[in-house]
Amino acid sequence: AQSVTQLDSQVPVFEEAPVELRCNYSSSVSVYLFWYVQYPNQGLQLLLKYLSGSTLVKGINGFEAEFNKSQTSFHLRKPSVHISDTAEYFCAVSDQRAAGNKLTFGGGTRVLVKP
Amino acid sequence: DTAVSQTPKYLVTQMGNDKSIKCEQNLGHDTMYWYKQDSKKFLKIMFSYNNKELIINETVPNRFSPKSPDKAHLNLHINSLELGDSAVYFCASSLFNHPRDSYGYTFGSGTRLTVV
Secondary structure, three states: OEEEEEOOOEEEEEOOOOEEEOEEEEEOOOEEEEEEEEOOOOOEEEEEEEOOOOOEEEOHHHOEEEEEOOOOEEEEEEOOOOHHHOEEEEEEEEEOOOOOOOOEEOOOEEEEEEO | OOOEEEEOOEEEEOOOOOEEEEEEEOOOOOEEEEEEEOOOOOEEEEEEEEOOEEEEEOOOOOOEEEEEEEOOEEEEEEOOOOHHHOEEEEEEEEOOOOOOOOOOOEEOOOEEEEEO
């Protein structure tokens, strides 16, 4: 079984400032890692994913995340945020070998970008 | 055209009623899912179907019954609704039934169910 912890439930940040959203996971098996974004009253949208290879992953809208196996972390960063980045962000994992492509999500981090 | 569409968007109903939520995807994906998002935004998988076959059935009360008439549709029927069923239900699809699917999930915009 896997679990995902997002350490911050809310992150207020000023426009054009950098932001980091923290994600730690626990798993007895190898996992793939994902970040999804949910804008108000919408479904989730894939930001980026780590499957293998380089531990620094670049995604859409200027986001990037770094996989750290020893710390079981997958933190999300953006060097300069816009008002439009205000949303809920979800970290998720999936078991590399399990059938069914099930995602286990963290509790989400609400990012509020202030002008 | 919406890739994954759910109907209705909002559903308010009384305890004890039976209701259905419909989901359709026009992406040609093989796998579809139902996730429940509770009031604290926590998302948990309920079911997944791959090409009409049930693959994942999490610990969900048997009042919830999914039905997939074809691989483009996955409906969710709920019997004897309870207050605790109030949540946002998301349908999603993915091209393949494996985590290495490079396209990830495509989510619908959700159905907000309120049981009163």
